[in-house]
Amino acid sequence: MHSPTETRGHASLRLLLIVTLSAAAVACGRGNEASGATAPAQVITIDGSSTVFPVIEAVAEEFQREHRGTRVTVGSSGTGGGFQKFCRGETDISNASRPIKATEIEACTKQGIEYVELPIGYDGIAIVVHPSNTWASAMTVADLKKLWEPSAQGRITRWSQIRPDWPDREIHLFGAGVDSGTFEYFTEAIAGKAGQSRGDYTSSEDDNVIVQGVSGGPDALGYFGYAYYEQNRDKLKLVAVDDGDDTNGAGAIRPSPETVANGTYRPLSRPVFVYARVSSMDRPEIRAFLDFLLDRGQPLVREVGYVALTPREQELVRRRYSERKTGSMFAGTDHAPMTLEQRLTR
Amino acid sequence: MIGTALPPPRTSRGRRLGDHLFASFGALVTLLALAALGALLYDVARDGLGRLSWSFLTSYPSRRAADAGILPALAGSLFVVTLTALIAVPLGVSAAIYLEEYGGRGRLARLIEINIANLAGVPSIIYGLLGLGLFVRLMQMERSVLAGASTLALLALPVIILATREALRAVPPSLREASYALGATKWQTTWHQVLPAALPGIFTGLILALSRTIGETAPLITIGALTYVPFVPTDVWSPFTVLPIQIFNWVSRPQAAFAENAAAGILVLLVVLLAMNACAIVLRDRLQRRV
Amino acid sequence: MRSRRIFEAVIERALFLCAAGSILVTAGIVLVLLWETAAFLGEVPIREFLFGTVWTPLFYDKQFGVLPLVAGTLLASAIAMAVALPAGLLIAIYLSEYAPAPIRRTVRPVLEVLAGVPTVVYGYFALQFVTPLLQQIVPGLAGFNALSPGIVMGIMILPLVSSLSEDAMRSVPTGLREGAYALGATRMQTALRVVVPAAFSGISAATVLAMSRAVGETMIVAIAAGQQPRLTLDPRVPIETMTAYIVQVSLGDTPAGTLEYRTIFAVGMLLFLSTFALNLMSNWLRGRFRQEYA
Numbered sequence: 001m002h003s004p005t006e007t008r009g010h011a012s013l014r015l016l017l018i019v020t021l022s023a024a025a026v027a028c029g030r031g032n033e034a035s036g037a038t039a040p041a042q043v044i045t046i047d048g049s050s051t052v053f054p055v056i057e058a059v060a061e062e063f064q065r066e067h068r069g070t071r072v073t074v075g076s077s078g079t080g081g082g083f084q085k086f087c088r089g090e091t092d093i094s095n096a097s098r099p100i101k102a103t104e105i106e107a108c109t110k111q112g113i114e115y116v117e118l119p120i121g122y123d124g125i126a127i128v129v130h131p132s133n134t135w136a137s138a139m140t141v142a143d144l145k146k147l148w149e150p151s152a153q154g155r156i157t158r159w160s161q162i163r164p165d166w167p168d169r170e171i172h173l174f175g176a177g178v179d180s181g182t183f184e185y186f187t188e189a190i191a192g193k194a195g196q197s198r199g200d201y202t203s204s205e206d207d208n209v210i211v212q213g214v215s216g217g218p219d220a221l222g223y224f225g226y227a228y229y230e231q232n233r234d235k236l237k238l239v240a241v242d243d244g245d246d247t248n249g250a251g252a253i254r255p256s257p258e259t260v261a262n263g264t265y266r267p268l269s270r271p272v273f274v275y276a277r278v279s280s281m282d283r284p285e286i287r288a289f290l291d292f293l294l295d296r297g298q299p300l301v302r303e304v305g306y307v308a309l310t311p312r313e314q315e316l317v318r319r320r321y322s323e324r325k326t327g328s329m330f331a332g333t334d335h336a337p338m339t340l341e342q343r344l345t346r
Numbered sequence: 347m348i349g350t351a352l353p354p355p356r357t358s359r360g361r362r363l364g365d366h367l368f369a370s371f372g373a374l375v376t377l378l379a380l381a382a383l384g385a386l387l388y389d390v391a392r393d394g395l396g397r398l399s400w401s402f403l404t405s406y407p408s409r410r411a412a413d414a415g416i417l418p419a420l421a422g423s424l425f426v427v428t429l430t431a432l433i434a435v436p437l438g439v440s441a442a443i444y445l446e447e448y449g450g451r452g453r454l455a456r457l458i459e460i461n462i463a464n465l466a467g468v469p470s471i472i473y474g475l476l477g478l479g480l481f482v483r484l485m486q487m488e489r490s491v492l493a494g495a496s497t498l499a500l501l502a503l504p505v506i507i508l509a510t511r512e513a514l515r516a517v518p519p520s521l522r523e524a525s526y527a528l529g530a531t532k533w534q535t536t537w538h539q540v541l542p543a544a545l546p547g548i549f550t551g552l553i554l555a556l557s558r559t560i561g562e563t564a565p566l567i568t569i570g571a572l573t574y575v576p577f578v579p580t581d582v583w584s585p586f587t588v589l590p591i592q593i594f595n596w597v598s599r600p601q602a603a604f605a606e607n608a609a610a611g612i613l614v615l616l617v618v619l620l621a622m623n624a625c626a627i628v629l630r631d632r633l634q635r636r637v
Numbered sequence: 638m639r640s641r642r643i644f645e646a647v648i649e650r651a652l653f654l655c656a657a658g659s660i661l662v663t664a665g666i667v668l669v670l671l672w673e674t675a676a677f678l679g680e681v682p683i684r685e686f687l688f689g690t691v692w693t694p695l696f697y698d699k700q701f702g703v704l705p706l707v708a709g710t711l712l713a714s715a716i717a718m719a720v721a722l723p724a725g726l727l728i729a730i731y732l733s734e735y736a737p738a739p740i741r742r743t744v745r746p747v748l749e750v751l752a753g754v755p756t757v758v759y760g761y762f763a764l765q766f767v768t769p770l771l772q773q774i775v776p777g778l779a780g781f782n783a784l785s786p787g788i789v790m791g792i793m794i795l796p797l798v799s800s801l802s803e804d805a806m807r808s809v810p811t812g813l814r815e816g817a818y819a820l821g822a823t824r825m826q827t828a829l830r831v832v833v834p835a836a837f838s839g840i841s842a843a844t845v846l847a848m849s850r851a852v853g854e855t856m857i858v859a860i861a862a863g864q865q866p867r868l869t870l871d872p873r874v875p876i877e878t879m880t881a882y883i884v885q886v887s888l889g890d891t892p893a894g895t896l897e898y899r900t901i902f903a904v905g906m907l908l909f910l911s912t913f914a915l916n917l918m919s920n921w922l923r924g925r926f927r928q929e930y931a
Contacts, residue, residue: 043577043585057409057574064406064576071577073585081889150698154691172779172875178695179889199693199700202781202865202875205889209864211600213875216768216780232600304409365823372731375724376744379799382792383751389766390758440655448649449656462659467846467916468909469853471880472666474887475905479669500662507659531641533648561755564855564880568887568901590757590856597761597860605765612758619753 044289047075048082048095049181050207051123051225052272056095058300063292070285078179078205080104083275087113092280093289096273097123097181097225099330114278114326118290118317119340120297122307124255125186125268126229127239132218135159135166138240138252141190141267147171147221149191153198159219173201174213174222180205181272186223189267211235225272226255230305243267260307271340272306278324294318309340316344390616394609402610406576407592411603416611419592421578422491423618426588427560429495430502435552437499438506445507446514447536466504473501474568482569489570492582497565502555509551513544546633553626557619563590589615670909673902680896686903692866692877694900695886705866706904709876713787713858714851716872720791721847725798726833726840732799733806734828745800752796760860763789768861781863781875790857794847801846805839805926806832838926842919849915853908855880879908 046056053076060072077085079096086094087107100108100117108115127144129136136159143162146152159166176183178195183203188194202213207224214222215235229236240252249264259265274293280286294317298308309317329343405415441462449455477497487493517540525535541548566588574595575587589611596608678686681701689702728748732741768785772778778785809832817827833840863875864885877885883901 074574077889195697199696208598361823365825368825369735372727375727386762437655440652444652444656471855472909476666533645563757593757
C-alpha cells in the first residue's frame with residue numbers, strides 16, 4: 001500500500017493540482033468577460049504628457065475618492081507617446097503639453113478616432129540651474145539657442161562658451177525626452193523648429209529625473225514644466241529668460257503664475273491640453289470624469305503650480321465639450337499669434 | 347582542520363607577522379562587506395520605519411507623499427507571483443522530472459541541460475524583451491497581469507528546474523530500486539515514491555525562485571507595467587503594478603517625502619521576502635520530519 | 638497491461654515536452670531578438686551600429702553608434718569588478734584558509750543575503766546614500782554618475798565571487814597545502830602561492846560569471862547612473878548603460894514597427910550575446926577546473 005510519506009506527499013500534490021485548476025478556471029473565466037486584450041470597462045485609461053501628469057494625477061485622485069467604483073490609470077509616456085496610443089484607440093484621454101500635430105491628426109482620422117480638444121491651463125517652461133549657480137541668473141533666447149540647437153552637439157560643452165564672462169566649467173544638460181510635448185515646444189520656441197535639438201544630454205520623459213539631475217550638481221542646467229519647479233523650489237534656481245522683445249515685458253522675465261498669465265514670460269509659455277475620445281464619452285464614468293475635470297479641475301491646476309484658465313476661457317472650453325466640437329483649433333496655423341480665447345471662439 | 351593538524355611551521359617572525367596581518371586584513375574586509383549590508387538595512391530603516399503604518403499598507407498612491415500608500419502594489423505583487431507560480435511550477439517540475447528520471451544520457455537531453463543552464467544566466471531584462479515581443483505584441487495580452495506573470499514564469503523556469511533536479515537527485519536510489527523490485531512502473535515509482543520524498547527540497551527551491559521573482563523590476567517595466575495604478579487588480583487582464591515598480595516610481599521623485607515612502611515600500615518588500623523564505627524553511631522542516 | 642504501458646508512454650511524452658519547452662524559450666528569445674534586430678539592421682548599417690560613437694537614435698540628428706552604451710556598461714561593470722574581485726577573493730581566502738568553522742558557517746549565508754536583496758533596493762541605496770556620501774569625497778561628482786552604482790553593483794555581486802571562489806579553493810586537495818606547510822610556508826604564502834593558483838580556473842569561472850551579472854544588471858544603473866549616452870571613462874559624470882537605455886525607452890512609448898522600438902531589441906541582442914559569451918566562458922573554465930580535481 002502507500003507509505004505514510006507517500007500519502008502525505010501525494011495529498012499535497014493533489015491539493016496543489018486542485019488549487020491550480022480551480023484558480024486557472026476562475027482567472028480564465030473572468031478574463032473572458034473582458035473582451036480579451038482590453039482592460040475591463042470600468043477603467044479610464046489616460047496617458048501622455050509628463051508635464052500635464054501632476055494635474056491629471058490630482059484630478060484622478062480626487063475623482064476616485066468620490067467615485068469609489070471607477071478606476072483611473074494614468075501613464076506618462078510623453079505627449080507624442082500618448083498620442084500614438086490615443087490614435088490607436090488604446091486610451092480614452094490623452095494629456096498633451098502641445099497641440100496635436102498634423103501627422104497625429106492624420107493617424108487618428110485613419111483609425112476613425114474622433115476627439116475633443118480641451119485646454120485646461122497654461123504652463124511656463126522653466127529653465128533651472130542648481131542653487132549654487134551664481135552666474136546664470138538670466139539668459140537670452142539667443143543664449144538658449146546656442147546651447148540647445150543641433151549643431152551644439154559635442155561642441156558647446158562649457159559655460160564659458162555661451163558667455164565669455166561665465167566660468168570655464170563643464171555644463172551638464174538635462175531635458176525632456178523626444179516623446180515629450182515640452183521637448184517639441186521648447187525646441188520650436190528656441191531653435192525655431194520642433195524636434196531640433198542636440199542629442200548629447202540626459203533626456204527623460206519623466207521630469208522628476210530632470211529635477212534629480214539638476215539638483216544633483218552645480219554645473220547642471222535643465223528645463224521642464226513650471227509645476228516641477230514649484231514642487232522642488234528648495235533644490236532649484238530659476239533662470240530668467242529675455243526674448244529680446246520689449247513690447248511684451250522688458251528684459252529678462254522669470255516664470256511665475258503671474259508672468260505666464262499676463263503673457264510676459266515669452267516665448268516659453270503655452271497652453272496645456274487634454275484630448276478626450278468622443279466614442280469613450282458614451283460611457284458614464286468618462287463623462288463623470290470630464291465633468292469633474294472641467295468643473296473642479298482649475299483649483300487643482302493652480303495647486304500643482306500651473307496657471308488656471310480665465311473664467312471666460314473656462315466657459316468656452318465647457319461649451320466646446322458639451323457641443324462635442326471635434327478637431328483641433330491649431331490645425332494648419334501653428335503658432336499664429338492668437339490667444340486661446342480667440343481660438344476658442346473661432 | 348586545514349593547517350591545524352600539523353605543528354606550527356617554523357618560520358621567521360617577520361613572515362608570521364605578515365601572516366597575521368593578512369588574516370586580520372581578510373577578517374576586516376569580511377566585516378566591511380557585512381557592514382555594507384548593515385549600512386543598507388540601517389539606511390532603509392532610518393528613512394522608512396517612521397512611514398510604515400497600517401494606513402500606508404492600505405492606501406492608494408497619491409500625489410501627496412503623506413497620503414500615498416502601497417496597497418495596489420502589494421496586491422499586484424501577490425497576485426502576479428501567485429499566477430507566476432501556477433504557470434511555472436507545473437512546467438518546471440515536469441521538465442525536471444523528465445530530465446532526472448527519464449532523460450538518460452542522450453544528446454538531446456544533454457542539449458536541454460546546457461540550454462537550461464544558459465537560460466539561468468540570461469539577464470532578466472532580456473526576458474522582458476521576450477515578453478514584450480511575444481506576450482504583449484504577438485499574443486495581444488497588453489499590459490495585463492497575465493503578460494507579467496507569463497514573462498516572470500519564463501524567468502523563474504530555469505531556476506525551478508535546477509532546484510527540482512537537485513531535490514530529485516537527493517532522493518536515494520535505493521528508494522527507486524525497491525519500488526521497481528516490487529514491480530512498479532517508472533511513473534508509479536516517480537509519482538508515489540520519488541516525488542513525495544523530494545517534496546521538501548522542491549518546495550524550498552520553488553519558494554526561493556519565487557522570492558527572486560517578487561523582487562524583479564526590469565522585465566515588468568519592459569512589458570509596460572504602469573507606475574500609476576491606483577486600484578487593486580481583480581483579474582488576469584487587469585493593468586497592474588508591483589512593489590518594486592512602485593518603489594522605483596517613488597525613488598524617481600525628487601521630493602524627500604517620497605524617498606521616505608520608497609524606503610517604507612522597501613521595508614514592506616523585505617518583509618514579504620523574509621516571510622517567503624521563512625515559509626520555505628518551515629515547510630522544508632515539516633515535510634522532512636517524517637524521515 | 639497495455640493500457641498501463643500506453644499511459645506510461647503518454648506521461649513520458651508529456652514530461653519530455655515540458656523539458657523540450659525550455660528549448661522553445663531560448664528559441665523564443667533568439668527569434669524575437671533576431672527578428673527585430675534584422676529589421677533594425679535593414680535600416681541602419683551594421684558598421685555604424687557597432688562602431689559608431691554617437692548614440693542619438695531618438696533625436697533629430699539620428700545616429701546609431703552603440704559604443705557609448707557599451708562604454709557605459711563596461712565602465713560601470715569594471716568599477717563593480719574592481720570592488721567585487723579583490724574583496725571577494727580576499728574574503729574567500731579568509732573563509733577557506735583561516736576562519737574557524739563556526740565563523741564560516743555564519744558568515745557565508747549572511748553574505749548570500751547580499752545577493753538576494755532586490756536590485757531596486759540597491760538602486761535606492763546608491764542614489765540616496767552612496768552618491769551623497771561620495772560627493773563629499775570626490776570633487777566634481779555629478780548627481781548621476783558611474784562610480785556610485787558601480788560600487789553598489791560590486792557589493793551586490795561580491796557574494797558570487799566569494800562563495801564560488803571559496804568552493805573552488807576548498808576543493809583543492811589538502812595534500813597540496815600540507816606539502817607547502819611541510820616546506821615551511823605560512824598560511825598566507827600557501828594560500829597565495831599554492832591554493833589560489835591551483836583553484837585558478839574555478840576562481841576565473843566565478844569572476845567571469847560575476848562580470849556577466851554586472852553587465853546584465855539593470856535597476857541599479859537605471860536609477861543612479863543617468864541617461865546620457867556618452868563615450869567616456871570618467872566615472873564622475875552621467876552615462877547610460879545598454880540596460881538603462883532599454884528601460885528608458887520602455888518607460889516612454891514603444892509602438893511596434895518603429896525604428897525606436899527596434900533599437901531596444903538591437904541593443905538587447907548585443908546584451909544577450911555578450912552575457913551568453915561570458916556565461917559560456919565561465920562554464921568552460923568551470924569544466925576545466927572540474928577536470929583537474931574531479
